[in-house]
Structure formats: C-alpha cells, structure tokens
Amino acid sequence: MSNKPTTNPHRRSFLRSFIRWLVIGVVLLWSLAALILVAARWIDPPTTAVHIERRVQAWIRHAPYSERYKFIPLGQISADLQHAVIAAEDARFYQHHGFDWHEIQIAAEGDLQGDRTRGASTITEQLVKNLFFGTGRSIFRKGAEVTLVPVAEFVLGKRRILEIYLNVVEWGPGIYGAESASRYYDETAARNIGREQAARLAAILPAPLTRRPERMNSYSAIILGRMGQRGW
Numbered sequence: 001m002s003n004k005p006t007t008n009p010h011r012r013s014f015l016r017s018f019i020r021w022l023v024i025g026v027v028l029l030w031s032l033a034a035l036i037l038v039a040a041r042w043i044d045p046p047t048t049a050v051h052i053e054r055r056v057q058a059w060i061r062h063a064p065y066s067e068r069y070k071f072i073p074l075g076q077i078s079a080d081l082q083h084a085v086i087a088a089e090d091a092r093f094y095q096h097h098g099f100d101w102h103e104i105q106i107a108a109e110g111d112l113q114g115d116r117t118r119g120a121s122t123i124t125e126q127l128v129k130n131l132f133f134g135t136g137r138s139i140f141r142k143g144a145e146v147t148l149v150p151v152a153e154f155v156l157g158k159r160r161i162l163e164i165y166l167n168v169v170e171w172g173p174g175i176y177g178a179e180s181a182s183r184y185y186d187e188t189a190a191r192n193i194g195r196e197q198a199a200r201l202a203a204i205l206p207a208p209l210t211r212r213p214e215r216m217n218s219y220s221a222i223i224l225g226r227m228g229q230r231g232w
Helices: 009-039 049-061 080-089 100-115 123-132 139-168 177-184 195-203 215-228
Strands: 169-171
Touching: 009 123, 009 139, 049 123, 080 123, 080 195, 080 215, 123 139, 139 177, 169 177, 169 215, 177 195, 195 215
Parallel strands: none
Antiparallel strands: none
8 A cells, every 4th residue: 555645636636726916917017117117108107116105104103194196208307416416326318228237246246256346237127126016125126126127118218207207206205306305405497506506416315314415425426427437
C-alpha cells in the first residue's frame, strides 16, 4: 500500500483559481493605469496617489490638512524653474527614454561600495510613482513602475511629462506643483521665478516635508552650477 501523501483536489483547484484571478486583477489594474496615462495626454490629473496618501495620513493622525494644488500650462512656468528642476532631478531628461542607465550604474556602484550618495530615478519614473504608487517602496511597486514608464514616455512625450510632473510634485506639506510652491514660498506666480529662486525651490524636492528654500544655499549653488554647464 502506497504511503505517498495526496494533495487535496479542492486545494489544488482553489490555488489555481486564486492565481488565475490574481493575474487577471494585476492585468486589469495595469491596463487601467495605462489608460490613465493615455488620458493624461489631454486631461490634467485632478489628484495623485501622493496627494491621497497625505490626506489619509492627516486623517489618521487627526492633523489639520490644507491642500494647495493648481495645474497650469508649462508655458506659465518660468524656463529657469523648468531648468532648475531638470538639473536637480534628472539632468539627462531629454536624452534618455525613461530610464537613465548611466545614473543607474553609478547608483548600483555606490550601493556595492556602501557609499550611495545619489538616486537614479528619472522624472518619468518619479511621475509614474507620484500618480499611482505614492511614497511607499516595495519590489512589487518597482516592478509595476518599470512597466509603466515606457508607456508614459510613448504616450505623453517629454514636454507633457515635464508639465505634469512640475504641476503634481510635492513641494511641501500640502503644497503641490510649481504655481502653488511659487505663491507659497516666493509670493509670486511660477512664470516670474528667477534663477536663484528656481534653484532654491528645486533643492527642496528630494525632501519636501522637511526642507525650506532659504536653507538650501549649498545645494542650490550646485544646481545653479549644473544649469550653467548646460547653458541655462
């Protein structure tokens, strides 16, 4: 008589059904995100995952929350501010197709040496993360992000990607977008921001909840240097 264990057929059927529906759910969610990116070519995002995340966090903590968010055309954002953000966040924005492999290599080498000093996320990657995934980190989120970045590059193009990013990115507690940041920190419209103001605003993007433009002397000087190297 055989003593080999037998697998419950009901369990096998349940696992197959679960995996099938899990795959279908993932595909549907990815398709929805891709469709949202297509729609974003013409429709300005009314909110993002980061905006929603901050509202939920404030609600959980019973903390007051006021959101400043106004979407404006790229032409109403000063060239200096556009250039400063590119210099600070993604210097090769116009050269790559969503992923900056040169920066990825530098970041990987820094990880191996235990001396990582810079990130490798492009503006396109950051936009996808802002729109769909919030501030959390996980291997699953990164995998989904990697598959959506080429879609964003293809359907939106560089100009629209930059326009959306500059309008939705977090610039402080409850402050989203270039217009809101310019009004809040410099009491002027985004179209009026000059080089030094732009560099200081760009300098707070890596840590918008804790940094303030007036404290960014060193980093803003670096950003201004990068802008000068590119003739901006």
